[in-house]
Amino acid sequence: xxxxxxxxxxxxxxxxxxxxxxxxxxxxxxxxxxxxxxxxxxxxxxxxxxxxxxxxxxxxxxxxxxxxxxxxxxxxxxxxxxxxxxxxxxxxxxxxxxxxxxxxxxxxxxxxxxxxxxxxxxxxxxxxxxxxxxxxxxxxxxxxxxxxxxxxxxxxxxxxxxxxxxxxxxxxxxxxxxxxxxxxxxxxxxxxxxxxxxxxxxxxxxxxxxxxxxxxxxxxxxxxxxxxxxxxxxxxxxxxxxxxxxxxxxxxxxxxxxxxxxxxxxxxxxxxxxxxxxxxxxxx
DNA sequence: ATCCAGGAGCTTT
DNA sequence: AAAGCTCATGGA
Numbered sequence: 001x002x003x004x005x006x007x008x009x010x011x012x013x014x015x016x017x018x019x020x021x022x023x024x025x026x027x028x029x030x031x032x033x034x035x036x037x038x039x040x041x042x043x044x045x046x047x048x049x050x051x052x053x054x055x056x057x058x059x060x061x062x063x064x065x066x067x068x069x070x071x072x073x074x075x076x077x078x079x080x081x082x083x084x085x086x087x088x089x090x091x092x093x094x095x096x097x098x099x100x101x102x103x104x105x106x107x108x109x110x111x112x113x114x115x116x117x118x119x120x121x122x123x124x125x126x127x128x129x130x131x132x133x134x135x136x137x138x139x140x141x142x143x144x145x146x147x148x149x150x151x152x153x154x155x156x157x158x159x160x161x162x163x164x165x166x167x168x169x170x171x172x173x174x175x176x177x178x179x180x181x182x183x184x185x186x187x188x189x190x191x192x193x194x195x196x197x198x199x200x201x202x203x204x205x206x207x208x209x210x211x212x213x214x215x216x217x218x219x220x221x222x223x224x225x226x227x228x229x230x231x232x233x234x235x236x237x238x239x240x241x242x243x244x245x246x247x248x249x250x251x252x253x254x255x256x257x258x259x260x261x262x263x264x265x266x267x268x269x270x271x272x273x274x275x276x277x278x279x280x281x282x283x284x
Numbered sequence: 285a286t287c288c289a290g291g292a293g294c295t296t297t
Numbered sequence: 298a299a300a301g302c303t304c305a306t307g308g309a
Contacts, residue, residue: 027290117290124289127307169305174292210292231290248299272290 001076003067010059010067017080019102020052026103026273028220030116030129031136031149042136044069044109047146075104083263092241093267096274103269106220110188112149113221118174118208120216127167134166155179174208181206188217196224211249219265228256228264229272237275240283 002013020039024032032041038051038058048070049060059070071077087093115135120128132149139154139162140147155163156179163172182188186206191199199222203214218227230238230252238244244255260267275282 118292120289121291122289122304123291123306124308127289131306164305167306170303171292171305204292208292212291216290229290232288233290276290 003071005062005064005067008061008063010062010064010070012057012059012071012076013055015055015057015076017084017101018055018057018074018076018104020050020057022100022102022273023074023104023106026100026269027125027276028106028269029108030125030132042143042146042148044073045143045148047143073107075107078104080104080266083266086263087260087267093271096267096270099278100270100273103273105225105266105269107223108221109149110191110217110221111152111182114178114182114188114203114206114209114213114217115149115155115175117213117216117220118178118206119168119171121171121208121210121213123171131167135163135168138162138166152179152182156183171208177207178209188222191218192222196226199224200227215265219268225265226257226262228253228260228268230256230268231272233272233276233279234268236279236283237271 001015004011004013023029024039024041029041029043031043032039035049038049040047040049042048046066048062051058051060059067062070084097087097116128116132119131123131136147136149139150139158141151142148155175158176160172160176163175168175191202194202196218200211200214200218203209203217204211209217212229212231215227215229218224219229228234235244235252238252238255242255242259244252246252246255256264
């Protein structure tokens with residue numbers, strides 16, 4: 001992979017195992033849109049436009065120091081080729097990795113990820129995106145014509161009605177209470193430095209955060225690649241393809257740890273994207 | 285109309 | 298501990 005800066009743009013060439021399209025629209029991020037020949041989003045506190053041609057990605061209006069932050073955001077340093085090789089013996093997973101070959105697990109901002117996945121519970125992607133966008137427009141700091149994700153401080157100051165207006169439904173209370181806990185000193189970023197099991201458990205102390213949301217935050221924002229968000233789709237795959245018969249969260253974790261190991265979360269992203277888009281073929 | 289969506293909290297067994 | 302019920306909302 002080679003990086004250069006030209007005319008205020010950042011150009012990444014030779015990026016293997018990476019597709020903007022697949023990484024941005026595989027259900028892990030909610031604020032990106034297809035625009036012109038590329039993708040527009042608000043991420044890391046700024047508006048950004050990106051294009052990709054084969055293995056060349058251009059990030060527009062990005063200076064060097066900021067470019068490094070997006071290298072991390074897109075998880076471009078990690079050797080996905082080596083990871084894929086470890087799992088090549090699994091026939092179904094190999095199909096998943098082939099279908100979703102360009103997915104990288106993004107490293108998003110912890111608070112935004114936390115609130116986004118609280119909103120995701122018992123909800124669908126289109127509506128999740130809509131709620132988040134409204135939340136940003138109403139309560140986020142303005143970035144040109146766009147809006148940043150609201151801060152914990154602002155969200156903590158809102159009434160339930162203020163948040164319900166955005167379409168959040170019964171989750172409005174969860175959002176506000178979690179924001180308050182963060183304001184009162186719950187250190188999300190700090191969870192990067194504690195063991196995975198501890199991070200996951202501490203996250204569930206937040207209102208609206210159960211096992212699934214905790215796994216999402218751990219995987220998509222804290223860098224725990226072994227975190228394994230298991231929604232209805234993943235459970236279908238585990239049961240129908242891998243013969244999982246367990247009943248509770250603990251049994252599922254044990255099954256997943258044994259089956260997929262320390263990069264279970266990355267594997268999960270391939271399986272999720274593949275299964276969600278091809279279930280008709282998979283289940284015959 | 286009924287069911288479902290990247291589930292969690294609360295109540296009852 | 299484990300299973301059951303409820304929680305807004307909008308689209309299929």
